Amino acid sequence: MLDERWIKSLHVESMRRGDLHAEREPHVLFQASTIGALLDGAFDGDLSFAELAEHGDLGLGTLNRLDGEMIALDGEFLRADVEGRVHPIAAEAKTPFAVVTRFEPTIDARIEGSLGHAELLARLDQLVPAGASSCAVRLDGTFELVRARSVPAQRPPYRPLTEVVAEQNVFELRDVVGTMLGFRFPAYVEGIEVAGYHLHFVSEDRSRGGHVLDSRAAEGLRARLDPSDDLHIELPPAIDLADPDLAAATHEAIVRAEGG
Numbered sequence: 627m628l629d630e631r632w633i634k635s636l637h638v639e640s641m642r643r644g645d646l647h648a649e650r651e652p653h654v655l656f657q658a659s660t661i662g663a664l665l666d667g668a669f670d671g672d673l674s675f676a677e678l679a680e681h682g683d684l685g686l687g688t689l690n691r692l693d694g695e696m697i698a699l700d701g702e703f704l705r706a707d708v709e710g711r712v713h714p715i716a717a718e719a720k721t722p723f724a725v726v727t728r729f730e731p732t733i734d735a736r737i738e739g740s741l742g743h744a745e746l747l748a749r750l751d752q753l754v755p756a757g758a759s760s761c762a763v764r765l766d767g768t769f770e771l772v773r774a775r776s777v778p779a780q781r782p783p784y785r786p787l788t789e790v791v792a793e794q795n796v797f798e799l800r801d802v803v804g805t806m807l808g809f810r811f812p813a814y815v816e817g818i819e820v821a822g823y824h825l826h827f828v829s830e831d832r833s834r835g836g837h838v839l840d841s842r843a844a845e846g847l848r849a850r851l852d853p854s855d856d857l858h859i860e861l862p863p864a865i866d867l868a869d870p871d872l873a874a875a876t877h878e879a880i881v882r883a884e885g886g
């Protein structure tokens with residue numbers, strides 16, 4: 627379902643912790659570790675949320691020990707626990723996987739009609755300019771339904787993410803006002819990132835949230851998009867982009883862990 631115009635170069639730059647610098651440029655995506663490492667059970671990262679905040683104000687991910695779903699919005703870092711209840715994240719807490727950007731949307735549109743999830747994503751595809759490889763997404767408004775999940779904190783020795791996700795807690799929010807946010811990545815970064823859309827949700831009152839599995843938007847959603855062609859990745863010491871384990875992070879495993 628990837629359109630040809632997505633198959634363009636996403637410039638991926640990896641760096642080690644010592645080389646980290648705060649991102650001042652707009653339209654740059656910053657990522658801590660890789661989805662492949664997370665699939666492998668690397669649930670403890672070395673990057674604090676204070677450090678992550680230097681690289682962006684909008685994004686998603688998780689926390690060390692896979693302690694729920696992370697939502698970053700307007701510079702606020704929030705955790706949806708296994709029940710989908712939302713809590714602030716302490717600056718010294720750390721993440722094993724996160725993607726953030728300094729959100730500066732170049733597209734601001736109103737979505738007409740009440741759309742199911744697949745229709746909504748197809749509509750977003752149409753809004754993305756031709757040639758943009760990746761995109762940060764923010765959707766504000768009323769959702770008739772948000773089907774979301776979160777996961778319980780794990781204890782070492784950690785199991786692969788696909789096993790943990792088998793114990794995920796799925797819940798439904800009805801007629802909820804809030805923000806759905808995240809990213810769209812092209813298929814060729816699978817293993818580093820989740821290909822396609824990866825979206826998290828948080829309610830306007832900051833009480834409920836999680837990793838989005840399905841939704842139905844009410845009329846008049848506001849969609850803001852920030853296309854990007856630059857992805858900077860902070861690789862933990864044990865993780866390498868050329869790691870065969872990353873190549874083993876197959877499409878199927880990612881779909882099982884992150885899909886609907």
Ligand SMILES: [Zn+2]
Nearest residue numbers: 695825826837
């Ligand atoms: Zn997620």
